[in-house]
Amino acid sequence: MSTTLSASTLLAVPLAPLAGSVLAGIFGTKLGGNLLGRRASHSLTILGVFIAFVISAMTLRSVALDGARFNETIYEWMVVGGLKMEVGFLIDGLTAMMMCVVTFVSLMVHIYTIGYMEEDEGYNRFFAYISLFTFSMLMLVMSNNLLQLFFGWEAVGLVSYLLIGFWYNRPTAIFANMKAFLVNRVGDFGFILGIGLIAAYAGTLNYGEVFAKADELGAIGFPGTDWLLITVICICLFIGAMGKSAQFPLHVWLPDSMEGPTPISALIHAATMVTAGIFMVSRMSPLFELSDTALNFILVIGAITALFMGFLGIIQNDIKRVVAYSTLSQLGYMTVALGASAYSVAVFHLMTHAFFKALLFLGAGSVIIGMHHNQDIRWMGNVRKYMPITWITFLLASLALIGTPFFSGFYSKDAIIEAVHASHLPAAGFASFAVLAGVFVTAFYSFRLYFLVFHGQERYDQNPEAHHDDHHAHDDHGHHGQGDHKPHESPWVVTLPLVLLMIPSVIIGFFTLMPMLFGDFFKDSIVVDLARHPAMGELREMIHGPVAMALHSIHTLPLYLALAGVVLSWYMYMVNPALPAAIKRAFGPVYRLLENKYYMDWFNENVLARGARALGTGLWKGGDQALIDGAVVNGSWKVVGRLAGVIRWFQSGYIYHYALAMLLGIFILMTYFVWFKR
Helix, strand or coil: CCCECCHHHHHHHHHHHHHHHHHHHHHCCHHHCCCCCHHHHHHHHHHHHHHHHHHHHHHHHHHHHHCCEEEEEEEEEEEECCEEEEEEEEECHHHHHHHHHHHHHHHHHHHHHHHHCCCCCCHHHHHHHHHHHHHHHHHHHHECEHHHHHHHHHHHHHHHHHHHCCCCCCHHHHHHHHHHHHHHHHHHHHHHHHHHHHHHHHCCCEHHHHHHCHHHHHCCECCCCCCEHHHHHHHHHHHHHHHHCCCCCCCCHHHHHHHCCHHHHHHHHHHCHHHHHHHHHHHCHHHHCCCHHHHHHHHHHHHHHHHHHHHHHHCCCEHHHHHHHHHHHHHHHHHHHHHCCCHHHHHHHHHHHHHHHHHHHHHHHHHHHHCCCCCEHHHCCCHHHCCHHHHHHHHHHHHHHCCCCCCHHHHHHHHHHHHHHHCCCCCHHHHHHHHHHHHHHHHHHHHHHHHHHHCCCCCHHHCCCCCCCCCCCCCCCCCCCCCCCCCCCCCHHHHHHHHHHHHHHHHHHHHHHHHHHHCCCCCCCCCCCCCCCCHHHHHHHHCCCHHHHHHHHHHCHHHHHHHHHHHHHHHHHHHCCHHHHHHHHHCHHHHHHHHCHHHHHHHHHHHHHHHHHHHHHHHHHHHHHHHHHHHHHHHHHHHHHHHHHHHHHHCCCCHHHHHHHHHHHHHHHHHHHHHHCC
16 A cells, blocks of 8 residues: 655646646747647647646545655755755645645636637637646645745736736726736735744744744744734734635735636636635644634634625626625635634635536636626526526536535535534634624525526516626627627537536535545644634534534524525515615615725725825835935035035135135134133
8 A cells, every 4th residue: 555656746747737838828829939729729738737637636546545645855946044945745635635626627627718718819828827827726735835835826826917917908907917916915925924934933944844843933922022923923824815815805806807717717716826825724724723813813804704795796797796706705714714723624615615616607607608798697587598508507506605405515614604603712703693694695696696697587688788898798708798699508618617517516525524524634734722722623523424414404594594595586586676676775875885895995096005106106206306316315415515615715726825724723723722721
């Protein structure tokens, strides 16, 4: 029975997508003379990701069944003092699961892209980008040190910038990718501070060596404060996660990332960039377990995100934006689980969410194709009649999202609710309320979307903006909407990934619940101090298997909250469609608050951005121009010049001037000694 893994085989996992990306990005574009056509470009990139997926699946099998592990340095870059900077892989249960999720979802997105982007001029460039994105995420999850983690962290941020602004001729896309880039820099500043503190006090960047010194770090106070060093480190690291995983208030970039093509929306929101923060905190669990302050902070931020971002999904009319706000809310659920020290539950939800959220995004893209690139759900209706495959897969994904018993999302979502309820931290009360209320909100906006798109009257021929290029009805391929054409089912390269993603969206939670939460799968990946944080211990006593858990849900509040959300959405949008408009009129201020996204964008643009600009202008004009250039640089030569102008009068060259100066000097000296030195 093998207990080791091959370094050369593991290297192929990130390098295969990288090779496909380089070949398509150079030889499939103008840069390399367009030597590769569309078929060659997508074949090479899909082959690279397929190789990565096959090796990842084999690795997961070895890790889960044979107990295989790998933790070695692949390449030593440099040594600065005693600090080693290297590339290395750590393969355990957490990494192997992430490798499979990333490569499988990426493979589905690659196949889907063949049909979705077939008319786009940047076809080869897009395939190069998404393969590079996959490489970046794999380097992040496979790392065994903080330097490589940071490399992958920044690489996914860079490639997401390229992908969100893929259609660089659109001002909205350029604004969105710049917004994503800048907001993530705020989080990354905190992240690199956390890494710097670890390097300074632990003297190493290697995970294992850092964790071995965790207790020492936990006993050190942060200089000049009453805080513990470990608390500062953990909060700094989590600020990085707030940016990448779009937690309040650094969430504002994620809805605008919908300006990118739909396939990348699925890849960013499901399995890669936004899950990086959840993965990082789970990996750093030995550090976070030492700071209750940091865990309470995480609980509060996650609870706010889970509930209040869900509210925003209720009033969205763009099909992709509804799913985007759903992602924000579900990321909040994962973050709440992290704060409750239920790291394995957070990662479990990360996995189940990756499948059904990718399915929802790709299903939304299929609807957009079938609706001739109209994205406004108000002008859809009865799409089920024309797109049966898209309909059934979207319905199953929605059922998984709202936590329907026996579906994958049910097991992970209910486990989070129970874990938070069992947490003894001060912030657990608010978090418990938020995740419970979020169940109703999620069910309501999910089935509002479902009913408006797939049921009811056909409204696609009534779209008043069908021939206008506005934000909600714009075409992902750069053409105007065609609201007067009937919907049609998408080609097989689009529907095949939907069917393949549907399978894990339904069943994977059932089969992995017990091994991932209570087995040995994460035994050497995640550390929990059950004496201080007993949530997982209490959860073990409550959950007795997937069937028992599903049957027990009949007696629990979340099931009825979800059912109430579905029924209310059905009544409001199918039975009494005049009611939503009446509620909107009655609660105008609340609606405007939600429509303006709690005025977070306004605050960022008018207070933070303008304040930063005013500060920068003040430093430029007052500090640089007036003080440095005016006073120091220009002032110094002016003083010297004026002083020289005065002194030159004493250097006239006339003897009688010098004689007068000597006499005056003698007079001054004599006066001084006579009057002041008596």
